[in-house]
Amino acid sequence: ELKVEQNPLFLSMQEGKNYTIYCNYSTTSDRLYWYRQDPGKSLESLFVLLSNGAVKQEGRLMASLDTKARLSTLHITAAVHDLSATYFCAVENSGNTPLVFGKGTRLSVIA
């Protein structure tokens, strides 16, 4: 059974600082997603990572994937308040489409 673990689950960081969120998964997967969720809202797709060594960047967020280690990271550079949200990684089972989600990382960026 595919399991997805994120850490940390809660993260409070100062504006301007850098930090990394980690996502480990337990079995081989075809693809990995990062989503953002604001309170009471739906999920916004941030990144889709398809292959080992994939790296994608959008603004202050950069995601990478190491399929050998079964690890993805979401790196935040020079955080700003607008990045405050909950970030989920989700992994697609190999040959099966339902996504398995981590518990999410609740990020709070403070001045």
Place this chain on the structure above:
Amino acid sequence: NAGVMQNPRHLVRRRGQEARLRCSPMKGHSHVYWYRQLPEEGLKFMVYLQKENIIDESGMPKERFSAEFPKEGPSILRIQQVVRGDSAAYFCASSRQGSETQYFGPGTRLLVL
């Protein structure tokens, strides 16, 4: 191009009543997925449907829950005889094909009194 639509956005039911949640996928998408999110938790897969077919219902509780995606009209997630533990946000996602990016709707927040 409208995104995934869900209605109602909020639904209040008393214990024992029925809840019907609707999901209209994005235009051109024929694959629909339902997920449930409990407070402070990630999303848990419930059921995956393609037009008129249930592909995978491994995450669906065996009793009281059912889902359909008819040839015409939205996908429906139906919960009979609701209990307090059914209170959650229910999200629908759609994709053009299986194994493609899933786009999520705004969710239906169900509260059972």
